Amino acid sequence: MTPWYPLRFAPLYRHYPWGGRRFETVLDRALEPDKIHAESWEIVDHGEDQSVVAAGPLAGTTLHRLVVEHGEAILGPARRPTSGPLAHRFPLLLKFLDAAKNLSVQVHPDDAMAARLDPPELGKTEAWFVLAADPGSRIYAGLRPGVDRAALARAVNEGTCAECVHWFEPRPGDAILIRSGTVHALGAGVMVVEIQQASDTTYRLFDWNRLGVDGKPRPLHVAEALEAIDFSAGPIMPVHAGAAESDAPVPLIECEYFSLGRWDFSRSVSLGGDERCHLVSVVAGSAIIGGDAAEGPLRLGQTILLPAALGPTLVTPEGNATLLDVTLP
Numbered sequence: 001m002t003p004w005y006p007l008r009f010a011p012l013y014r015h016y017p018w019g020g021r022r023f024e025t026v027l028d029r030a031l032e033p034d035k036i037h038a039e040s041w042e043i044v045d046h047g048e049d050q051s052v053v054a055a056g057p058l059a060g061t062t063l064h065r066l067v068v069e070h071g072e073a074i075l076g077p078a079r080r081p082t083s084g085p086l087a088h089r090f091p092l093l094l095k096f097l098d099a100a101k102n103l104s105v106q107v108h109p110d111d112a113m114a115a116r117l118d119p120p121e122l123g124k125t126e127a128w129f130v131l132a133a134d135p136g137s138r139i140y141a142g143l144r145p146g147v148d149r150a151a152l153a154r155a156v157n158e159g160t161c162a163e164c165v166h167w168f169e170p171r172p173g174d175a176i177l178i179r180s181g182t183v184h185a186l187g188a189g190v191m192v193v194e195i196q197q198a199s200d201t202t203y204r205l206f207d208w209n210r211l212g213v214d215g216k217p218r219p220l221h222v223a224e225a226l227e228a229i230d231f232s233a234g235p236i237m238p239v240h241a242g243a244a245e246s247d248a249p250v251p252l253i254e255c256e257y258f259s260l261g262r263w264d265f266s267r268s269v270s271l272g273g274d275e276r277c278h279l280v281s282v283v284a285g286s287a288i289i290g291g292d293a294a295e296g297p298l299r300l301g302q303t304i305l306l307p308a309a310l311g312p313t314l315v316t317p318e319g320n321a322t323l324l325d326v327t328l329p
Contacts, residue, residue, distance in 0.1 A: 020100030056293025134189030
């Protein structure tokens, strides 16, 4: 077996109608001309959607194959693959989203509901880290106080669903935990990094009365959404932690599926070496990752995976840099 090293993957793009072109202007990427780019999937192991190693001895290998053949080395001894149809899947998906238009008002199922699907699926708890937000833009997160199932169902029928959802104006650096069962939507003008369970099940309640690429309204899933919603959860507010250079990440989000921290630094630090998998994504500046087979800096909007079996990895910023650090519990 080739010794483990930090793993870069080629992004997979999604061209949904609400997307834009800011991966080009904000993240300095070369995009296909005259094409909307809504999402960039950086780390994914979900059916045919597969991250593929981009550099080094393992170039061309899918993330799924790595987890199947070397699950403990990738995930760590505490995350041995379980049995069943969802075994041997990398449990998280990391992506960038560019919302040039409002996303649909939607909800995701929890693990129990998703397990009853055919084929079975994971639930979808997710978190957002805001990279950019236009003045006056909104994030919709959680139902307003007093909105119960009957009130929401009535609002859906009347086309006033969005009036039932709490919203706030985001700012760069905000972190928001969206648990499964939470009604939510990204508003136009917001760009985020999303960390989520490796699931792609979404139930739409409202799509702003717009048409899809085929000229028809996109389908809604009202019955499924009403079943999935946790009506006991209220409005969701962001976490915003100021910059703080230290020898440990600033904690932002902690849940049963992942932890999200932020590193702000101007000198070398050591990441990993704790028998846990780390997903490291640059959200400001750039940094040199020790042992990176790509032999170049990890730049704004790029992500790298540090396998659990990899020892401590030296990360050296080019000037000042900010990294997100996602770990499994």
